[in-house]
Amino acid sequence: MNIGEAAKASGVSAKMIRYYEATGLIPKAERRTSGYRDYSPADVHNLRFIRRARDMGFAVAEIHELLGLWRDRSRHSADVKRIAAAHVEELSVRIAAMEEMRSTLQTLIGCCAGDDRPDCPILADLEEPGVAVRPDAQARLRERAIANRRG
Amino acid sequence: MNIGEAAKASGVSAKMIRYYEATGLIPKAERRTSGYRDYSPADVHNLRFIRRARDMGFAVAEIHELLGLWRDRSRHSADVKRIAAAHVEELSVRIAAMEEMRSTLQTLIGCCAGDDRPDCPILADLEEPGVAVRPDAQARLRERAIANRRG
DNA sequence: GATGGGGCTTGCCATCATGGGAAGGTCAAG
DNA sequence: CTTGACCTTCCCATGATGGCAAGCCCCATC
Numbered sequence: 001m002n003i004g005e006a007a008k009a010s011g012v013s014a015k016m017i018r019y020y021e022a023t024g025l026i027p028k029a030e031r032r033t034s035g036y037r038d039y040s041p042a043d044v045h046n047l048r049f050i051r052r053a054r055d056m057g058f059a060v061a062e063i064h065e066l067l068g069l070w071r072d073r074s075r076h077s078a079d080v081k082r083i084a085a086a087h088v089e090e091l092s093v094r095i096a097a098m099e100e101m102r103s104t105l106q107t108l109i110g111c112c113a114g115d116d117r118p119d120c121p122i123l124a125d126l127e128e129p130g131v132a133v134r135p136d137a138q139a140r141l142r143e144r145a146i147a148n149r150r151g
Numbered sequence: 152m153n154i155g156e157a158a159k160a161s162g163v164s165a166k167m168i169r170y171y172e173a174t175g176l177i178p179k180a181e182r183r184t185s186g187y188r189d190y191s192p193a194d195v196h197n198l199r200f201i202r203r204a205r206d207m208g209f210a211v212a213e214i215h216e217l218l219g220l221w222r223d224r225s226r227h228s229a230d231v232k233r234i235a236a237a238h239v240e241e242l243s244v245r246i247a248a249m250e251e252m253r254s255t256l257q258t259l260i261g262c263c264a265g266d267d268r269p270d271c272p273i274l275a276d277l278e279e280p281g282v283a284v285r286p287d288a289q290a291r292l293r294e295r296a297i298a299n300r301r302g
Numbered sequence: 303g304a305t306g307g308g309g310c311t312t313g314c315c316a317t318c319a320t321g322g323g324a325a326g327g328t329c330a331a332g
Numbered sequence: 333c334t335t336g337a338c339c340t341t342c343c344c345a346t347g348a349t350g351g352c353a354a355g356c357c358c359c360a361t362c
Contacts, residue, residue: 004309014310015350034357036310045278052277057252060348070274080273081265084256091253095246101208102242105235112232120228122235123221126203127196155338165339166321185328187339211319303362310357317349328339 003029006039010047017047025050025064058087154180157190161198168198176201176215209238 007014017037020026026046029037049070053063065083069075104125111121158165168188171177177197180188200221204214216234220226255276262272 002309019348049277052280055252056256056277057249066274066277070278073269075269075271076267077263077269077271077273078265078267080271081260081263084260084263084273088253088256088260091249091256095249095253098208098242098246101206102239102246105207105239105242109232109235109239112228112235114229114232116227116229118224118226118228120226120231122228122231123217126200126207126217127221129203153338187328
């Protein structure tokens, strides 16, 4: 199987398959005499696992761990569960941050006439926070914005 | 005011102040004879606006627009409202994507014994989606994961 | 057998906002 | 005058992904 066929069959782009190989997430592919990479159904199976894990929002580093456990027949399901739970926790932190942003903005939008006059509580709040939002909410917003940017 | 003082007063790191200047988000700072940048309270005011907008999750390009409207005394509040509403919509899309990931994972985690045995529905689902998640949910998950990665 | 189009190779660049670090100039306090 | 803290510019890295370009390979069609 060419890389293009493997890409179509797995849902992972050819570009990303090469990237995963270069970064060691997957082993180096077999090569034909032409230099073309050659993939087996088992390779595609691997790639589909990766694709699915990406769809769940796992980072490549986490997928590396998950792949190791997947291959390890003497794994402990507790190890898998721990990784998944950590990821859920991270998702929750980011969701909370974004929900807080959204809530703040929705409040401000609700106060904005949205007409051809210049008066705008949205700009007013950006200029001087607290006109429309309570101070304690601001502090949390700030912290979570930072956490979210990192994650 | 030195850049370090402006950074402390605005909550924007010195590094980012230089970056914003280089990319044209803020005008080039005045310089002392030594070559040091020199900031006025008005500059700090600008930076705090930017900082606050970043905390709300606005991208720098959006902040560029917002700054323009902020300066424009003949602005229409409708323009500000439109930008904010678009951002809320984008946040909503990303929140929905992450909530779906989280929900799927939570279901799987709930089915995982988390002990020293290898059997693991989490790995099973990554390997062969649908064992624990309905197919229509998978399709949405996939699409939203893509949208989320882009955003 | 030649030719053309599509697929493959590598390598480099860009994204977006942010931090890190090095090499060298400046300032202020002791 | 020295020392340490601050400033300057420039380069590099992040994470996962796409794009582009030069050049090679494969297959089908003429």
